Amino acid sequence: MTSARWMVVLVLVAPCLFPLHAPAAEAAVRPNVLFIVADDLRNELGCYGVPAVKSPNIDRLAARGVRFDRAYVQYPVCNPSRSSFLTGLRPDTTRVLDNSVKVRKNLPDVVTLPQMFKENGYFTASLGKIFHRGGTMEERNEQMDDEKSWTVSRFYQATATGLRGEGRNMTGGKLNWCRWLAADGDDEDQPDGQVARDAIKLMEEQKDKPFFLAVGFHKPHDPFIAPKKYFDLYPLDSLKPHVEPADRTKDLKIATGGGALAEAFDKFTDAERREFMRCYYAGTTFTDTQVGKVLDALERLKLADKTIVVFVGDHGYHLGEHGWWNKNTIFEYSARAPLIMALPDGRSAGKSTPAVVEFLNLFPTLADLTGVKPPAGLQGVSMRPLLENPATSWDRPAYTQVQRGKSAGRSVRTDRWRYxxxxxxxxxxxLYDHQTDAGEYRNVASDPKYAAEMAKLKGIVKP
Structure with missing residues (x-):
């Protein structure tokens, strides 16, 4: 065959050989998407430089993907955050600012991320918590997560065995928070074990078709319930509660919101702080184990080289920093969350990027990688350049907001600053300078020498 004919053949087959580089790729060669969400998970994982937290399976995913070291959610509460990154729209657009409003109520015709795939021939499934579901447990089990988005949608609850064990409410029952249970039974006595089990079954059933499989793990969200063996991994005397720096400036009261939760946290003894850390880390490792089961199945079924894997926490979490043991702040601990993406071809495997990115970008990124045409009006941008070269230049700020009653908090994070x-x-x-204050303990907003930087950041605090 002449060289000219070889060139013709190569042009014809290249789109089939390299589907991630073919925007118009047919559904038959488009990669699957495995979209894993952990609830309330902060960046304390082995792959994020915290080896004391046992996360070998998430670490394994990071070793074959790209770890985003500075990824920020647009609202650090479950429903607003998920409503944002699953629609590709900012909270001001979705108007979902708490856990009580579903995004379809405000935007009935919005095309969600899974809906985009469903409308393009993908099998789509929601297992566990993907969109935030309200109501009683019975109501959650009866309702479809979002009918336009999913081919299959399932919610789970613990078995009777999984609700027994040793535990307590750390507020003495005064608040419906700070509850833990070192549960009887095994993993599948808990919702997250059942989620992993069914994720494996669906991959087995759908392995020959393109799928968007959303796997939503509930932990380490409060109540901190996991089989007892995960609690045993974290002896209380091995845990070291956070100590606030002596030279910190006083936080604005509105920064954490105060209230009954703050009063309860202020009363924690050192032993109770360790107790809280243990139950949170137990939930983290429990979730990691379920992630491992799903990844093992992906490899066993020979789907790893056909599947884009995304792993995220829906927002971060405080473990005593700024005196807070919860989410819903615009501090780094709450606004920043884990984000790992692994591509089928192993591109950039094991690398990390320091780029400041937004969860809002997940939607356009997945559309770009799969060749599926996204809906108009997305407010994020594709992060494909960072996946292809994690060291590439990227100069875009990240925006996070919260609501405290009628008071709105807005924050912009740049490479150096949080304003x-x-x-x-x-x-x-x-105003916090991340070159010298990664924990955001010294508010320098009143220092005249930062006036020019303040003026610049004030001009971009709203996207």
């Missing part, structure tokens, strides 16, 4: 305004600055302003 936060409350009620357009009328209720307070915060």
């Amino acid at each position: 936060t305004e409350w009620d357009d600055g009328k209720a307070g302003v915060e």
Whole structure:
């Protein structure tokens, strides 16, 4: 065959050989998407430099993917965050600012991330918690997560055995928070074990068709329930509670919100702080184990080289930093969350990127990688350049917001700075220099030498 004919053949077959580089790829060669979400998971994992937290399976995924070291959610609470990254729209657009409103109520015709895939020939499934579901457990089990989005949608609950064990409410029952249970039974006596089991079954059933499989693990969200063996991995005397720096400035009260939770946290003894850490880490390792089961099945079924794997926490979490043991702040601990993406061809495997990115970008990124045409109006951008070269230049800020009653907090995170305004600055302003203050303990907003930087950041605090 002449060289000219070889060139013709190569042009014809290249789109089939390299589907990630073919925007118009046919559904038959489009990669699957395994989209894993952990609830309330902060960046304390082995692959993020915290070996004391046992996460060998998430670490394994990071070793074959790209770890985003500075990925930020747009609202650090479950429903607003998920509503944002599953629609590719900012919270101001979805108008979902708490856990009580479903995104379809405000945007009935919005095309969600899984819906985009469903409408393009993919089998789509929601297992566990993907969109935030409200109501009683019975109501959650009866309702479809979002009918337009899913071919299959399932929610789970613990068995009777899984609800027994040793535990307590650390507020003495005064609040419906800070509850833990070292449960009897095994993994599948808990919802997350059942989620992993069914994820494996669906991959076995759908392995010859393109799928978007969303696997939503509930832990380490409160109540901190996991089989007892995971608690045993973290002896109380091995845990070291966070110590606030002596030179910190006083936090604005609105920064964490105060209230009954803050009062309860202030009363924690050192032993109770260790107790809280143990149950949170137990939930983290329990989730990691379930992730491992799903990844093992992906490899056993020879789907790893056909599947884009995304792993995220829906937002971060405080474990005593700034006196807080929860989420819903615009501090780094709450706004930043894990994000790992592994491509079928192993591109950039084991690398990390320091780029400041938004979860909002997940939607356009997956559309770009799979060649599926995205809906108009997405407010994020594709992160494909960072996946192809994690060291590539990337100069885009990340935006996070919260609501405290009628008071709005808005924050912009750049490579060096975090700038936060409350009620357009009328209720307070915060400025943190991440070159010297990674924990955001020294608010330098009132220091005149930062006036020029303040003015610049004030001009971009709203996207």
